Amino acid sequence: MISDQIKQNRINVGYARVSSHDQKKDLETQKQRLADHGKKFDNFEVIDDLGSGLNYRKKRLRRLIQMVCQSKIDKLVLIHKDRLLRFGSEIIFQLCAYFGTEVIILEEVDETFENRLCHDVIELMTVFSARLYEKRSHKNRKSLKAAA
Secondary structure, three states, X not given: OOOHHHHHOOEEEEEEXXXXXXXXXXXXXXXXXXXXXXXXXXXXXXXXXXXXXXXXXXXXXXXXXXXXXXXXXXXXXXXXXXXXXXXXXXXXXXXXXXXXXXEEEOOOOOOOHHHHHHHXXXXXXXXXXXXXXXXXXXXXXXXXXXXX
């Protein structure tokens, strides 16, 4: 049980994430929607992140998890569940429940199992394709530097 003193000092946090730099506009849209929703609460902060939903080492995601585990967050607000993590968000939600953080998802999507599976497969293919292209791109830049 969380003491009343700890509850008084807790903040409300909106978390926004996009996968790549070319989605910056979407990140700004998410941040604005979260900020608008956050006007309902007293102490509200938006944490934004840039990185794959499969990357569990993002600096701001780690900060968010640390804040949850220190009972610093009263409410965690997300636009979509997958903005937190593509896979494994349930474990974060369990941590939130354990430390008394309420999770609010603004756009819950009630998808069929088949649709969710299809989206997951496409996301995995996209992530691994991007990693492959990034590796090739890095190798090509290295070759160009060596040739110069």
